[in-house]
Amino acid sequence: MTDKQRDVLLSIQDLHVWFELRRFGFGHAGYVKAVDGVTFDLHFGETIAIVGESGCGKSSLMKTILGLNKPTKGKVIFENLDVGALSGEALRQYRAHIGYVQQDPFGALAPFMNVQQILEEPLLINGVKDAAERERRVRKVMEEVKLTPVDDFLHKFPHMLSGGQQQRVVIARAIILEPKLVVADEPVSMLDASVRVEILKLLRGLQEKYHMAVIYITHDLSTVRYFSERVFVMYAGNVVEKAPVNSIVHNPKHPYTAALMDATSDPDANNALTMRELPPGEPPSLVNPPPGCRFHPRCPKRIENLCEVEEPYDLQADDHLVSCWLYK
Amino acid sequence: MSKDTLLRVEDLVLHFKTQKGSVRAVDGVFFDLAHKEAVVILGESGCGKSSLAKAILRLLPRNIDKYSGKIYLEGDETMAMDDENYRQNVRWVRMSLVPQAAMNSLNPVLKVGDQVAEPMIIHHGVKKEEALIQAAKMFQHVGVPVDFLDRYAFELSGGMRQRVAIAMSLVTAPALVILDEPTSALDVLTQANIFNVLKRLKQELEVSFVLITHDIATSSELADRVAVMYAGQILEVSDAHRFFNEPLHPYSRMLMASVPRLRANTEPEFITGQPPSLLDPPKGCRFADRCPKRFAKCAEEPPVVNVDGIQVKCWLYTS
Ligand SMILES: Nc1ncnc2c1ncn2[C@@H]1O[C@H](COP(=O)(O)OP(=O)(O)OP(=O)(O)O)[C@@H](O)[C@H]1O
Ligand SMILES: Nc1ncnc2c1ncn2[C@@H]1O[C@H](COP(=O)(O)OP(=O)(O)O)[C@@H](O)[C@H]1O
Ligand code: SF4
Ligand code: SF4
Ligand SMILES: [Mg+2]
Ligand SMILES: [Mg+2]
Numbered sequence: 106m107t108d109k110q111r112d113v114l115l116s117i118q119d120l121h122v123w124f125e126l127r128r129f130g131f132g133h134a135g136y137v138k139a140v141d142g143v144t145f146d147l148h149f150g151e152t153i154a155i156v157g158e159s160g161c162g163k164s165s166l167m168k169t170i171l172g173l174n175k176p177t178k179g180k181v182i183f184e185n186l187d188v189g190a191l192s193g194e195a196l197r198q199y200r201a202h203i204g205y206v207q208q209d210p211f212g213a214l215a216p217f218m219n220v221q222q223i224l225e226e227p228l229l230i231n232g233v234k235d236a237a238e239r240e241r242r243v244r245k246v247m248e249e250v251k252l253t254p255v256d257d258f259l260h261k262f263p264h265m266l267s268g269g270q271q272q273r274v275v276i277a278r279a280i281i282l283e284p285k286l287v288v289a290d291e292p293v294s295m296l297d298a299s300v301r302v303e304i305l306k307l308l309r310g311l312q313e314k315y316h317m318a319v320i321y322i323t324h325d326l327s328t329v330r331y332f333s334e335r336v337f338v339m340y341a342g343n344v345v346e347k348a349p350v351n352s353i354v355h356n357p358k359h360p361y362t363a364a365l366m367d368a369t370s371d372p373d374a375n376n377a378l379t380m381r382e383l384p385p386g387e388p389p390s391l392v393n394p395p396p397g398c399r400f401h402p403r404c405p406k407r408i409e410n411l412c413e414v415e416e417p418y419d420l421q422a423d424d425h426l427v428s429c430w431l432y433k
Numbered sequence: 434m435s436k437d438t439l440l441r442v443e444d445l446v447l448h449f450k451t452q453k454g455s456v457r458a459v460d461g462v463f464f465d466l467a468h469k470e471a472v473v474i475l476g477e478s479g480c481g482k483s484s485l486a487k488a489i490l491r492l493l494p495r496n497i498d499k500y501s502g503k504i505y506l507e508g509d510e511t512m513a514m515d516d517e518n519y520r521q522n523v524r525w526v527r528m529s530l531v532p533q534a535a536m537n538s539l540n541p542v543l544k545v546g547d548q549v550a551e552p553m554i555i556h557h558g559v560k561k562e563e564a565l566i567q568a569a570k571m572f573q574h575v576g577v578p579v580d581f582l583d584r585y586a587f588e589l590s591g592g593m594r595q596r597v598a599i600a601m602s603l604v605t606a607p608a609l610v611i612l613d614e615p616t617s618a619l620d621v622l623t624q625a626n627i628f629n630v631l632k633r634l635k636q637e638l639e640v641s642f643v644l645i646t647h648d649i650a651t652s653s654e655l656a657d658r659v660a661v662m663y664a665g666q667i668l669e670v671s672d673a674h675r676f677f678n679e680p681l682h683p684y685s686r687m688l689m690a691s692v693p694r695l696r697a698n699t700e701p702e703f704i705t706g707q708p709p710s711l712l713d714p715p716k717g718c719r720f721a722d723r724c725p726k727r728f729a730k731c732a733e734e735p736p737v738v739n740v741d742g743i744q745v746k747c748w749l750y751t752s
Binding site: 158159267268269296297298299300301302303306324325326327328330331354364365366367368369370371372373374376377380381383384387 | 479647655691697
């Protein structure tokens, strides 16, 4: 299926999410421009990865999709709903369509609730009144995420579970209402190598089985090719490159994407013999981002008198959309 | 022991006393390390890596059930030293530690420069001015601007704080630094930067590293040798080239196969099951219930076999 044949599930339109910065005694001191003009469509059943360094705005984007942040400007449209305009009961109902898997599984689970209580909660909130029906659905979802034998796990509390098992509970909770979209924010970054792969494969299997759309957020490019169809690379509040996953790992176009790839290790003893070429410096402040291209102070391919002056916009380069003057 | 051996660990044991019984966190660990080399201790969460670091540096909690074995530092048997001698002449002076999550444990109310200088004042008895000069030198080595000496931890990025923690471990000029998960909480670019720093330090300061990590891919950035740890024990000690090409132990092989690769098209495979409890580990091979190669012999504890210089604790390699 090509993208065009699929229906759009979620449409992000020129989204800006700014947080007001206040300094004690001074009042308003500017804005943290966590998301600063992001546009994309996500189709039914599609998997995308959003890749970028810590602080580039990934979680702020996600929270806005979940309706936890209000857009400062621009829109989040889910099917035909304008998410930014929702509140109260309508917002609650909307959230039932979205599963959320966060980075720290332990922090995501209430320590005083056992697995059964944790998994029943979304059902209770969404009006599944019949206790037998709730138990049936809890057991089914536990089978799905392989928390088996189910009876061994139903009454366990989070601290009795390994990190991988805790993350299975979080995933089970995220999918129990059979959402159309699952947002997974660094779902495996706290887990061991082998458990990471196990959890990612579990998510992929569920995604295929239920035809859910998934937004996978990570800073680790090496996992994206096994897990998403398209990759969006974020830098300092902007999406700077969008491309199909195979195309991006074989041929990154944006200098920042290339830098991320160069910094990613595969296990190879020769790695120890050379220094890695890396862009200098650190990501910029989102209060006063650099003018022109935000990556220009670190970019090895910077074009003088252009990149530091004019902000690049999305340019087509093969099957990539790249926000970089090199592709003009 | 060759003259070049900086550290040799033999049959190191550290068990903790708990209400449920003895936790065998370190249970017969061995490896050795030459001058100017880095050995990686690779293992899953909870296998005893941080406990091993504590055992080597004698940074022990109160609830010790058993602490034994031999540690030779440049030929000196440190386990035989009394605490006073050890504290004055070994820890910080000849071996130091960058603890797990060090970058989040810096003192929030002290300038980072003063914190880096502190071990010099305590362990080498130098004056503060002199210690600060040394701290400034260390900042240069780890790539932190010298004017950051006067800053506080909260003013620094994660990567910069981790560099400060590394500078602190180096200021007393130890021959060996143990790094416990130094990059696990950091982004790819920051990780890669820290590894560049460590590579440079290894050459410039001729320091050796024990790098503790669960991240196989980045561990190859620094490794000369690799020791694989599982459920408190070492299953394989190998040189990095042979290890990353093709390790010998079934667990090592499966670990390698679980690594997602950016530059290859292999589908990563996970290891089913979980490591055993350290309260009551199996009598035989501790990896047996997850091992596809298991056979009758594996119900007994496997010996450590030397295969062309690689040490493997597995029955498959006994002839
Ligand atoms: N003071 C202690 N008392 C009792 N048990 C302990 C103590 N310290 C550690 N343990 C236990 O020893 C085992 C090994 O812990 P350790 O911290 O060494 O693991 P690790 O390999 O460093 O794990 P991670 O990768 O998660 O840091 C664990 O089961 C842990 O709960
Ligand atoms: N509620 C908030 N108030 C103020 N600043 C925020 C808030 N949430 C996020 N930020 C800031 O927005 C920027 C982007 O953060 P985040 O979206 O969490 O990035 P990422 O998930 O990519 O690490 C950061 O500078 C962060 O400190
Ligand atoms: S627009 Fe210029 S500075 Fe920005 S990434 Fe492209 S070449 Fe580099
Ligand atoms: S000793 Fe047996 S069970 Fe253990 S790793 Fe070797 S073959 Fe597998
Ligand atoms: Mg985040
Ligand atoms: Mg540890």
